[in-house]
Amino acid sequence: MLSKSVMDCLNLITVDDFKVLNRIPRVMKVPGVISEFEDIPAAAAGGMLPPISVERRIIVSNQLPIRSYRDSSTNKWCFELDNDSLYLQLKDGFPPNTEVYYVGTLKAEIELKDQEDISQLLFDKFRCLPVFLNIDLHNKFYHGFCKHYLWPLFHYMLPLSPIHSARFDRSQWQAYVMANKLFADKVVEVLNPDEDSVWIHDYHLMVLPTFLRKRYHRVKLGFFLHSPFPSSEIYRTIPVREEILKGFLNCDLIGFHTFDYARHFLSCCSRMLGLNYESKRGYLGLDYYGRTVSIKILPAGIHMGQLESLLDMDSTAKLVKELKEKFEGKIVLVGVDDLDIFKGLSLKFLAMWKLLEEHESLRGKLVLVQIANPARSEGRDVQEVLTETNQIIEKINQLYSKPGYEPIVFINGPVSTQEKAAYYAISECCVVNAIRDGMNLVSYKYTVCRQGSSVLDKVLEVDEKSNARKSVLIVSEFVGCSPSLSGAIRVNPWDVDDVANAIYRGITMREAEKQLRHEKHFKYISSHNIAYWARSFDQDLERACREHYLKRYWGVGLGLGFRIVALGPNFRKLAMDPIVNAYNSTNSRLILLDYDGTMMPQSSIDQAPSHEVISVLNCLCSDPKNVVFIVSGRGKDPLSKWFSPCEKLGISAEHGFFTRWTRDSEWETSSMVMDSDWKRIAEPVMNLYTETTDGSYIEHKESALVWHHGEADAHFGSSQAKELLDHLENVLANEPVVVKRGQHIVEVKPQGVSKGIVVQNLISKMRSRGKSPDFLLCIGDDRSDEDMFESIANQAEDPSVPAIAQVFACTVGQKPSMAKYYLDDTSEVIKLLQSVAIASSVSKFELAD
Numbered sequence: 119m120l121s122k123s124v125m126d127c128l129n130l131i132t133v134d135d136f137k138v139l140n141r142i143p144r145v146m147k148v149p150g151v152i153s154e155f156e157d158i159p160a161a162a163a164g165g166m167l168p169p170i171s172v173e174r175r176i177i178v179s180n181q182l183p184i185r186s187y188r189d190s191s192t193n194k195w196c197f198e199l200d201n202d203s204l205y206l207q208l209k210d211g212f213p214p215n216t217e218v219y220y221v222g223t224l225k226a227e228i229e230l231k232d233q234e235d236i237s238q239l240l241f242d243k244f245r246c247l248p249v250f251l252n253i254d255l256h257n258k259f260y261h262g263f264c265k266h267y268l269w270p271l272f273h274y275m276l277p278l279s280p281i282h283s284a285r286f287d288r289s290q291w292q293a294y295v296m297a298n299k300l301f302a303d304k305v306v307e308v309l310n311p312d313e314d315s316v317w318i319h320d321y322h323l324m325v326l327p328t329f330l331r332k333r334y335h336r337v338k339l340g341f342f343l344h345s346p347f348p349s350s351e352i353y354r355t356i357p358v359r360e361e362i363l364k365g366f367l368n369c370d371l372i373g374f375h376t377f378d379y380a381r382h383f384l385s386c387c388s389r390m391l392g393l394n395y396e397s398k399r400g401y402l403g404l405d406y407y408g409r410t411v412s413i414k415i416l417p418a419g420i421h422m423g424q425l426e427s428l429l430d431m432d433s434t435a436k437l438v439k440e441l442k443e444k445f446e447g448k449i450v451l452v453g454v455d456d457l458d459i460f461k462g463l464s465l466k467f468l469a470m471w472k473l474l475e476e477h478e479s480l481r482g483k484l485v486l487v488q489i490a491n492p493a494r495s496e497g498r499d500v501q502e503v504l505t506e507t508n509q510i511i512e513k514i515n516q517l518y519s520k521p522g523y524e525p526i527v528f529i530n531g532p533v534s535t536q537e538k539a540a541y542y543a544i545s546e547c548c549v550v551n552a553i554r555d556g557m558n559l560v561s562y563k564y565t566v567c568r569q570g571s572s573v574l575d576k577v578l579e580v581d582e583k584s585n586a587r588k589s590v591l592i593v594s595e596f597v598g599c600s601p602s603l604s605g606a607i608r609v610n611p612w613d614v615d616d617v618a619n620a621i622y623r624g625i626t627m628r629e630a631e632k633q634l635r636h637e638k639h640f641k642y643i644s645s646h647n648i649a650y651w652a653r654s655f656d657q658d659l660e661r662a663c664r665e666h667y668l669k670r671y672w673g674v675g676l677g678l679g680f681r682i683v684a685l686g687p688n689f690r691k692l693a694m695d696p697i698v699n700a701y702n703s704t705n706s707r708l709i710l711l712d713y714d715g716t717m718m719p720q721s722s723i724d725q726a727p728s729h730e731v732i733s734v735l736n737c738l739c740s741d742p743k744n745v746v747f748i749v750s751g752r753g754k755d756p757l758s759k760w761f762s763p764c765e766k767l768g769i770s771a772e773h774g775f776f777t778r779w780t781r782d783s784e785w786e787t788s789s790m791v792m793d794s795d796w797k798r799i800a801e802p803v804m805n806l807y808t809e810t811t812d813g814s815y816i817e818h819k820e821s822a823l824v825w826h827h828g829e830a831d832a833h834f835g836s837s838q839a840k841e842l843l844d845h846l847e848n849v850l851a852n853e854p855v856v857v858k859r860g861q862h863i864v865e866v867k868p869q870g871v872s873k874g875i876v877v878q879n880l881i882s883k884m885r886s887r888g889k890s891p892d893f894l895l896c897i898g899d900d901r902s903d904e905d906m907f908e909s910i911a912n913q914a915e916d917p918s919v920p921a922i923a924q925v926f927a928c929t930v931g932q933k934p935s936m937a938k939y940y941l942d943d944t945s946e947v948i949k950l951l952q953s954v955a956i957a958s959s960v961s962k963f964e965l966a967d
Contacts, residue, residue: 172215172216172217173212173213173215173216173217173313174216174217174218174219174310174313174314174315175208175209175212175216175217175218175219175314175315175316175317175656176218176219176220176221176305176308176309176314176315176316176317177205177208177218177219177220177221177317177319178220178221178222178301178305178316178317178318178319178323178326179205179220179221179222179318179319179320179322179323180222180223180260180264180319180320180322180323181222181223181224181225182205182220182221182222182223182224182240182246182248183199183200183203183205183206183220183222183246184197184198184199184200184224184225184240184244184246185197185198185199185200185225186224186225186226187226195226195228195232195236197236197239197240197243197244199244201424202424202535204418204648205220205222205319206220207421207424207648207649207652208317208648208652209652210421210423210648210649210652211648211649211650211651211652211653211654211655211656212652212653212656217245218245219245219246219247219308220244220245220246220247221246221247221249221301221304221305221308222246222248222249222301223248223249223250223251223256224248224250227253228248228250233248233250236248237250247304247305247307247308248304249297249300249301249304251297251300255293255296255297256297258287258289258290258293258294259290259293259294259296259297259322260297260322260495261495261496261497262284262287262290262293263287263290263291263293263294264294264321264322265494265495265497266283266284266495266497267283267284267285267286267287267290268321269321269345269495270283270284270459271283271348271352271353271355271356272321272345272346272347272348273345273346273348273460273554273555274346274348274349274352274554275459275460276352276355283499286356286357286358291357291358294325295325295678297322298323298324298325298326298329299329301323301326301329302326302329302330302333305326305330306330306333309330309334309337311333311334311336311337312336314337314338315338315340315656315659315660315663316330316337316338316339316340317340317341317342317655317656317659318339318340318341318342318369319341319342319344320342320343320344320345321343321344321345324341324362324365324366325361325362325365325678326365327339327341327365327366327368327369328361328364328365328368328678328680328681330368331368331680331681331682332673332680335671335673335682336666336667336671338370338659338660338663338666339368339369339370339371340369340370340371340372340373340655340659340662341366341369341371341372341373342372342373342374342655343372343373343374343375343379343556344375344418344556344557345556346378346379346554346555346556346598347374347379347380347382347383347386348382349382349385350382350385350386350389350390350833353382353386354386354389354390358678359386359390360390360391360679361677361678361679363386363387363390363391364391364678364679364680364681365678366383366411367387367391367393367404367406367411367681368680368681368682369411370409370411370412370659370662370663371411371412371413371414371655371658371659371662372411372412372413372414373413373414373415373416373655374413374414374415375415375416375417375418375556375557375598375599376415376417376598376601377415377601379598380402380413380415383413384402384404384413385833387404388832388833388836389831389832389833392832393405393406394836395413401413401658402414402415405933405934406681407674407681407682407683407684407932407933408669408683408684408685408932408933408934409682409683409684410662411662412658412661412662414654414655414658416651416654416655417557417598417599417601417602417646417651418557418559418648418651419559419562419643419646419647419648419649419650419651420559420562420563420566420643420647420648421647421648421649422566422643422644422647422648425539425563425566425567426566426571428535428536428539429539429543429566429567429570429571429573429574430571430572430573431536431573432573433536434536434539434540434573434574435573435574435576435577437536437537437540438540438543438544438574438577438578439577441540441541441543441544442544442577442578445485445544447483448483448484448485448523449480449483449484449485449546449547449625450485450487450541450544450545450546451470451484451485451486451487451545451546451547451548451549451621451625452486452487452488452489452541452542452545452547452548452549452564453466453486453487453488453489453548453549453550453551453560454488454489454491454538454541454560455488455489455490455491455550455552455560456490456491456492456493456494457490457491457492457493457500457503457504457530457531458493458494458499458500458503459499459500459502459503460552460553460554460555461551461552461553461555462551462552462553462594462611463488463490463503463507463551464503464506464507464510465551465553465611465612465614465617466486466488466549466551466611466617467486467488467507467510467511467514467526468510468614469551469614469615469617469618469621470484470486470514470525470526470618470621471510471513471514471517472614472615472618473618473621473622474514474517474518474525476618477622480622481518481520481525482518482520482523484525484625485523485524485525485526485527486525486526486527486549487527487529487541487545488526488527488528488529489529489531489533489538489541490507490528490529490530490531491531491532491533492531492532504530507528508528511526511528514526538563539563539567542563542564542567542568543567543568543570543574543578544578545564545568546589546590546624546625547589547590547591547592547621547624547625548560548561548564548589548590548591548592549592549617549621550591550592550593550594550597550599551592551594551609551611551617552594552596552597552611553594553596553611553612554596554597555594555596555597555598556598557597557598557599558597558598558599559599561591561593561599561603561606561639562599562643564589564591565589565591565636565639565640565643566640566643566644568587568588568589568636569587569636569640570587587633587636587637587640588629588632588633588635588636589632589635589636589639590607590624590625590627590632590635591603591605591606591607591624591635591639592606592607592609592617592620592621592624593606593607593608593609594608594609594610594611595608595609595610596611602642602646603639603642604638605634605635605636605638605639606635606639607620607623607624668687669684669685669686669687670684670685670686670687670689671683671684671685672685672932674932683932685932685940686934688938689935689937689938689939689940690938690939690940691939691940691941691942692926692928692939692940692941692950694950694953697895697926697950697953697954698953698954698957700893700923700924700926701893701924701954701957702957703924704743704892704893704923704924705743705892706743706884706889706890706891706892706893707741707743707744707745707891707892707893707894707895708745708747708880708881708884708891708893708894708895709738709744709745709746709747709894709895709896709954710747710749710876710877710880710894710895710896710897710898710906711746711747711748711749711896711897711898711947711951712748712749712750712873712897712898712899712900712902712903713727713748713750713752713757714750714751714752714899714900715861715898715899715900715930715944716897716898716899716903716930716944716947717731717748717944717947717948718731718944719943719944720861725756726760727760727761730948731948732761732763732764734948734951734952734955735748735761735764735767735951736763736764736765736766736767737955738951738954738955739764739765739766739767740766745768745779745880745884745889745891746766746767746768747767747768747769747770747876747880748761748767748768748769748770749770749773749774749873749876749898749906750769750770750771750773751772751773751822751824751860751865751900751902752771752772753771753772753817753819753820754769754771754772754776754778754785754820757769757771761781762781764781765780765781765782766780766781767780767781768780768880770873770876770880772819772820772821772822772867772871773821773822773867773871773872773873773876773902774788774871774872774873774875774876774879775787775788775819775820775821775822775867775868775871776788776820776821777876777879788821788868788870788871795853796850796853796854796855796866797823799849799850799853800823800846800849800850800855800866801816801823803842803845803846803849804816804823804825804842804846804864807825807838807841807842807845808825810838811827811830811834811835811838812830812831813827813829813830813831813835814826814827814829814830814835814838821867821868821871822865822866822867822868823865823866824863824864824865824866825839825842825863825864825865826862826863827839827862827863827864828861828862828863835862839859839862839863839864840859842864843857843859843864846864846866850866854868854869855867855868855869856868856869856871858901858902859901860900860901860902861900861901872902872905873898873902873903873905873906873909874905874906874908874909875905875909876906877896877906877909877910877913878909878913881894881913881922885920890920891922892922892923892924893922893923893924894910894922894924894925894926894927895926895928895954896910896926896927896928896937897928897929897930897941897947898928898929898930898937899929899930899931903929904935904936904937906927907927907929907935907936907937908936910925910927911927911936926938926939927939928940928941929941930942930943930944930946930947931943
């Protein structure tokens with residue numbers, strides 16, 4: 119077992135080093151001779167290549183795709199694959215010969231003494247690794263935090279009252295975290311972190327990525343959320359909201375069924391973590407500490423082959439025939455829903471009531487067959503749904519029933535897949551009326567069953583030549599499948615009249631239109647099946663992880679706040695000893711320091727420099743070998759006031775438009791002398807956006823205008839900044855100015871003015887005075903500071919100018935940068951400068967002595 123310190127060192131090595139490491143032998147069998155891997159067969163040692171490693175995927179979900187039951191005669195546990203499980207069906211989308219491992223819990227309660235044997239049995243027979251949770255932990259994790267807190271909240275139900283949904287319980291959250299950790303331990307048992315891909319599913323395991331990323335920085339992690347992701351107004355009510363978000367962001371790829379769900383997630387990242395997303399060649403991505411976390415939007419599909427095989431069975435045809443005879447002369451509607459508060463069952467029945475009330479001709483003809491799947495959890499809400507639906511059904515059936523006719527046929531499951539398929543096949547219309555649902559594949563299955571098969575065609579008397587296959591879908595606009603079914607009649611489930619009218623429109627629709635809508639749906643569903651979905655996600659995960667070994671990774675943060683920082687191969691943290699040694703060995707030094715975010719935290723209300731900052735600057739300036747400059751975007755007046763105690767400090771204000779070398783010297787203006795006519799164009803535009811964006815304001819500088827939106831709503835402010843940037847670029851296209859976005863700002867400034875030009879000018883003047891710098895320290899944090907770093911890099915590559923012996927370009931914060939070094943925050947910047955200042959004091963003391 120490698121120690122943590124050794125593993126940290128391994129995280130710094132290059133790609134080529136990793137290739138060598140993959141060939142490190144495991145054991146020394148003969149003194150002085152190191153053997154090759156033990157698992158390479160003897161034939162390989164004789165010159166044959168070792169066998170090609172098999173690709174592996176690890177699917178992690180709350181429950182394994184396994185059915186469990188006890189043998190009645192032996193009382194022993196028996197297990198079989200659940201072919202209806204989506205997680206089992208994913209393997210159809212993976213490359214051929216891929217080994218798929220499954221991690222999850224069993225629906226059965228296995229005694230402690232049997233767990234080890236059953237684990238071995240499931241692994242050997244099904245490649246399944248069961249996670250065993252004791253009853254108390256399981257109840258708090260699944261029934262408590264997942265089903266009674268998270269699930270309602272993700273479906274937009276706030277816990278305003280404990281009567282309707284559970285409020286946040288710290289002990290249940292702790293159980294959730296513990297369960298996720300146990301899942302991580304089980305994944306680690308089978309994981310080869312350099313080769314395997316891990317695909318985590320749904321809201322039960324949202325902090326699992328953090329545990330896996332903490333152990334293996336380069337593991338390929340994908341996550342797919344099968345439920346809705348709520349808007350930020352809902353999500354922000356979760357007390358542990360940031361821990362969950364950071365769990366998502368420890369993945370390489372995050373998948374959602376719809377853009378709405380992805381948009382809500384991205385909005386939460388923006389509002390709570392200050393992260394903005396970008397679209398690059400069609401792919402959405404979040405930059406998170408140097409890593410790009412990819413976002414995928416693709417609704418899940420169904421297993422076409424399995425359903426079509428079921429439709430080809432004679433037993434299915436027999437069921438269909440029986441149902442066809444039972445409902446002869448009737449117009450059958452079908453609904454299949456879980457028994458929960460979000461499926462809109464009572465609203466669907468009220469719409470049926472409204473329809474029968476308004477259309478007397480439908481009484482005795484129209485039948486709604488409603489199949490209710492068993493509830494996935496227990497609680498008062500489930501019983502309330504059942505009680506309410508039974509009461510409404512009873513009233514409707516009392517009003518409109520006749521001998522041999524009931525308007526609503528309610529089947530309280532479980533109902534087999536085969537029986538559901540039979541009901542789908544004989545139904546003219548399918549009604550999916552959920553008030554909020556993640557995806558809901560009922561519409562897809564209904565459409566495939568209405569397409570039928572050669573066996574069903576005979577029963578249903580379908581003429582293949584006329585292609586008389588038809589179906590009608592009534593789909594709630596709050597269901598994940600709705601955007602992908604463009605031929606469906608979309609409804610607002612809360613509007614009972616709207617749903618009733620939609621059903622009437624569906625059953626009275628022309629046959630030709632029913633066929634066209636059906637063909638459109640079937641074409642999409644058959645091409646976007648479960649294999650397509652899995653293959654697309656798998657390929658995007660591989661793409662998202664393509665650069666894993668081109669970067670170095672550092673683990674940062676404790677507990678669930680852990681994340682990794684991805685750095686370029688030559689990007690290093692600026693250490694004290696090397697810079698102090700370089701400082702002591704040089705005689706002409708240039709020190710360039712940004713102010714906001716570098717010497718002073720961005721969050722500080724009082725932006726004036728502290729006594730500590732003034733003291734360290736004065737100490738550095740007192741060394742005659744040093745030229746020290748503050749290079750800032752701020753105006754010259756506040757900088758002059760703040761740094762008046764620093765007599766020998768140079769200041770370059772407004773990105774270098776104004777420069778002075780000491781407190782008592784005159785301000786020098788940029789050689790780009792120009793009029794300010796452009797301000798008369800830019801200022802009215804900025805005023806317009808200021809008036810419409812609460813919290814924004816305009817900063818007037820002598821050389822520039824800056825629109826600030828740091829105190830505005832994060833999402834709206836960012837959106838307005840993009841619009842303002844585009845607007846200003848259009849109206850100022852013929853003016854000699856540059857429009858740029860910075861951190862919470864949009865700035866218009868003259869062309870030819872930048873911090874990069876400041877660096878060039880200062881170095882040039884020092885050389886003209888016979889003090890060519892042999893030491894350069896430049897520290898900044900913002901986009902404008904990247905101009906300084908780029909200018910320094912260009913100087914180093916220019917053979918026509920003398921090289922600077924010691925160069926330290928450093929950014930604040932671990933992020934992609936043109937600088938070669940970084941420091942974590944402003945406190946580290948001050949500590950570094952203090953160390954340099956102490957070295958300067960020692961140097962002066964030695965000279966005086």
